[in-house]
Amino acid sequence: MNQIEKVRDYYGKVLQTKNDLKTTACCTAESMPPHLARLTKNIASEIQDKFYGCGAPFPDQLQGLTVLDLGCGTGRDVYLLSQLVGENGQVIGIDMTDEQLEVANRHIEPQMKTFGFSKPNVKFVKGYIEDLESAGLANESVDLVVSNCVINLSPDKERVFREIFRVLKPGGELYFSDVYCDRRLPKHCQEDPVLLGECLGGALYIEDFRRMLHKVGCKDFRQINSSQIDITSIEVANKVSGAQFYSITARAFKLPLEDRCEDYGQVAYYKGTLDNHPTYFALDDHHLFEKGRPMLVCSNTAMMVQDTRLAPHFEIIGDTSTHYGLFDCSGDPTSPTSGEAVCTPGGGCC
Ligand SMILES: C[S@@+](CC[C@H](N)C(=O)[O-])C[C@H]1O[C@@H](n2cnc3c(N)ncnc32)[C@H](O)[C@@H]1O
Missing domain, CATH: 3.40.5.100 (Ribosomal Protein L9; domain 1)
Incomplete structure (x- = not known):
């Protein structure tokens, strides 16, 4: 299996709910501000049970915006953003795993009813975050790109960042949470299906993340918060030896910085x-x-x-x-x- 197949298998077949996760890399406890915690209560429990994010990628002032969620899974963040952008905004979720999208799509109608919206302001698209063009996303068409614990899973992260800055409008923003490492992991860790699926094996060395953004033209990104991930499984700790992992939320604007x-x-x-x-x-x-x-x-x-x-x-x-x-x-x-x-x-x- 290649990396994409291993990840799809993990999120489509191995995991049924977040209780099946073997580490806390996904679902690290980042506290939600009260105004967001209130909105999560409007989201179906099936979606919440299948939430595998590692942060809270929700910046301020989103009314009326077009937002793209990369690797939306079953749509927890899409449905939260749906309430934040309101009926005049739009949220597009992209994911490559049918099982995740099936849950997300099945909840559109009841969720819109709960939010009191007369027509859906969300849509879920099957696609790859490395190729947003094939998923129908035009140049400079999106105000905000968010992502929650996904880019680490990509075999071609540079291409993902290039695509993000292509689809963002000038002055638009990337605001995302992901897992990073304090070092470059050895190949056997990067290829291990469990480490990969649990968002550790593909974690970027934080300095390589900075270099990658620089290479795609983003010369200054800002860190919002960072928390160290506890590796509670002895088996996983032995595999990664001394490597330390962090869940970081960062923002980067499409500006000539x-x-x-x-x-x-x-x-x-x-x-x-x-x-x-x-x-x-x-x-x-x-x-x-x-x-x-x-x-x-x-x-x-x-x-x-x-x-x-x-x-x-x-x-x-x-x-x-x-x-x-x-x-x-x-x-x-x-x-x-x-x-x-x-x-x-x-x-x-x-
Ligand atoms: C850790 S889960 C996070 C899901 C969601 N963001 C959440 O917070 O619940 C990773 C998701 O990204 C999707 N994914 C991983 N790599 C992808 C890729 N290259 N293209 C599209 N989706 C991808 C998986 O199918 C899975 O649903």
């Missing part, structure tokens, strides 16, 4: 207008914008809040006409005008 943070003296103000964030908004794990508080930002951060759907919620003072050199990332984040916090490893910023 630079590979380093550059200082143009720009200042950003958050207006406090994003839903559920009246007093502060976290763009990533080291940019916490307080309402009305001036924050010095690098030109990449300025672009992320100025040239995307976040624009109505920010005021940026300054432009890129005068350059002051490399952005100083060593400032104290609690000081009003100090700029950005020390960057954590993993994120592209600074």
Whole structure:
């Protein structure tokens, strides 16, 4: 069996519910904010029982957007996003496994009824995340791409990222949760069907993820959160020897960003207008914008809040006409005008 066949077999035949998983790599406990936890209660228990995600890839302010979920499985995240984009938005779920899609499709009608929608705003398409063109996705047709514990399973991850940035509109966003490793795993681990199926064998070395995004033209991605995965099975622990695994949620915008943070003296103000964030908004794990508080930002951060759907919620003072050199990332984040916090490893910023 090749990698695609092994993965399809695992999700189509081996696993029936999340109780069949042998590790906690899928279904790591990332707490859902209350406004999202409330929406999951509207989703059928059969779908919830077959949820194999590792994070919560749900950014803010999604009303009316077109969203694509790569490797949607039985559709837990599609149905949650369906409620977030509302009746005027659309969510497309892509998956290659018939058994997963059968469950997802069977629930369209009852779920729409539960949400009170007069017509479906979701659709499930059989296809490969490496070839979104064959799945009918045109260039620059999607506002947001999400994915939950899937890209690690792909034998050609670079092609997946190329496809994502092809289908995203300018200023659009990739926001996804996946499993990463602190090293490049040996071939026998990458080919092991259980390690692969459990989202460990195909986990990218985090530095290779950064390099891959850079190669496809995305020079600055931002980490939202990271949690270490417990390897509770002795058998699995022995197979991976000392490797450490992390579930990471990251965001990357389709913008002409630079590979380093550059200082143009720009200042950003958050207006406090994003839903559920009246007093502060976290763009990533080291940019916490307080309402009305001036924050010095690098030109990449300025672009992320100025040239995307976040624009109505920010005021940026300054432009890129005068350059002051490399952005100083060593400032104290609690000081009003100090700029950005020390960057954590993993994120592209600074
Ligand atoms: C770990 S499950 C996650 C499913 C879903 N995102 C969730 O959170 O429940 C991985 C899913 O990705 C699908 N998948 C894996 N590789 C794929 C590929 N190359 N193309 C399309 N789907 C893929 C599998 O069929 C499976 O449904």
